[in-house]
Amino acid sequence: MIEEIIENTQNEKDAKEIIQTWRQVKKVGKLALSGLLGATLLWSSIYTVQPEAEGVVQRFGAYVRTTEPGFHFKAPFGIESVTKVPVRTVQKEEFGFRTLKSGLDSQYLSVNDLDKVSANELNDFVKELDLKPERDTRALKEQVKTLLKSEYLMLTGDLNIADVEWIVQYQIKDPVAYLFNIKEPSNSIRDASQAVMRRIIGNGSIDEAITIGRIENESMAKAELQTLLDQYNSGIHVVTVKLQSSNPPERVRPAFNQVNEAMQQKEEKINNAMQQYNNEVPRAIGEAQRTIEQANGYAVERVNEAQGNVDKFLKVLEEYTKAPEITRQRLYLETMSELLPKIRDKVIVDDAGLNSGFYRMFNLDMQPQGGESK
């Protein structure tokens, strides 16, 4: 092109100018090019590793070294490439549910709360949960339901069903192994964790799954999962396995609660009975003692009375024996004089009237023991 311009330029001066301009353009171009080259060189030969990560460097695809956090150099232009692996970050996998939003008002994606989840929130999960994209939210929710159910529904050793939801927290302990030994490592964690949890829940009773065995199950699951992941050389360290919830199936739950209630009712009933027992028996003991004391009182009273009466009689007798005749008459008359004024009507009848028998009951001569008068 330039040649053509030069050929076509008739004027030597013009031609010279053109050539000179061309040289300048070339100079600037070279400079720019080398600058660009330099920048690329620099840019492709330095890298930073964030504090939570380690850098794994490969030269032509082959692993060469691992670098700590900080600023590093590598061979440029794709000769060496670096993959940063977040070894210090604790990562989490959830089973039977998913966290939609974490924080103070955490929101979860679970079968029971599925109605509350909006279409938008659900769409964010389509990829993560590996769902078939679907425009109908209801169909999408149905998919989520099936997926979550396949995770949390478990068979227990006594052939019952338990709903088990749990999380696994893990860290990458060996970034090289993590990158180069296993494809889809997070899926491997998921698969292995599910298999392990299922095996453990399947070997125990429903009670062990939902109440008494929970802590053992957690630690057993952790150990087994670690063994399995080590056998895969996955470079993964299991930090913790935690059961979030572990329940009998929704429909059976009331029956389980009923058992607890019945147990409490039983206790309550027994307590109630014991309370009554403890209330009434001591009272009865008290009352019994009262009865006995009363009897004792009666006994003392009776004996004392008797003794008193007898003493009185003996005293009187003593005086009486000194002058029986006169005392006897005096006593009789004293009594009569005391008695007779109190009687309103006094009737005196002769023997004939008396013998009619009608008045016999009034006969003063009759003795108390029914003795005959003389």
Next chain:
Amino acid sequence: MSEEQTNKLQEYKPRGLRKPLIKTALMTLGLITGLSSVYVVDQTQQAVVTQLGRPVKVITNPVTENQLAELKSTYESKGVVVEEGPGLRFKLPFFQTVKKYERRLLRWNGLPEEIPTKDKKYIWMDLTARWYIADPLKFLETVGTSEQAQARLDDTIDSAVRNAITSRDLLEIVRTDNRPMQVTEEELRETTNVGQIYEGRTEIVKEITMISKEACKQYGIGIHEEGVLIKGNIYVESVKKTVEDRMIAERSRIAEKYRSEGQGEYERIMGKKEREIKRISSEAYRTAKTVEGIADAEALRIYADGFSQDPEFYRFVRTLELYKNSLDGSKLIIGINNPLLNLLDGENSPNNE
């Protein structure tokens, strides 16, 4: 324009513009040849080099220890070079082509399948397996691609699973060993009596692994020893309903038992209470009556002792007292011969016998 001018101008011609076509062509050719004679095997890859369709080199990156030795013994006699290690490698340009394969553990994920057990319980089985390309050359010849491999694994493992499950009772798939199960309440003990297992889950998984492994060998596919995982085993919906009904019935029965036990215990304690109260009060009554009896007897004795000193006088005094207490305010009819009136005759005194 003069001749001289033209020559001068010629000198100014940029160098790169001289013989441009040939130069560019040569450079391009060189570059292509260069690129065609090097290749990169990533740390995650293995590769097979073929020369006009005939395999000449296997570059492996062994997953298991003896994989390299096995490959060497299989192929070196056939003139195929077996080498280990990723990185930059050279080959003959154009004549040799490279096919790269994954070397990492790969995931096979089966579709959940409804399978009846030997005791005719229908369950959904969902398995997954870890596999790897053990022999890249054989893999290239028999399978070709990863997708193809998935299909082969589907066939192989699915049939192994189906055979293993249909020939066992459900319990064998659920339990691992015969460890006695724990219960919260002894009353629940009977619900754990579901029978003994003879093999158990681990054994069955091992069997599936062995069979699949053998079957996959011909494809150059290896299956990890611990690679087969039962990811899901749940009752089909209809069985689930029945099981839930049974669980409800079981628990209701236990709840009922607790309730009636509570009532029974209540009644027992109430009975004990009443017996205790009756015993206490009757004992007290007995004691009281005995005490009273003894006292009465004592009183009688005292009276007897005292009054027997002069029974006649006693009778006299008591009679007077009786009169005093019983005769008042009423009418008194007295016979003319009554001793009270004797004094009226002047004959007798009342104490005359």
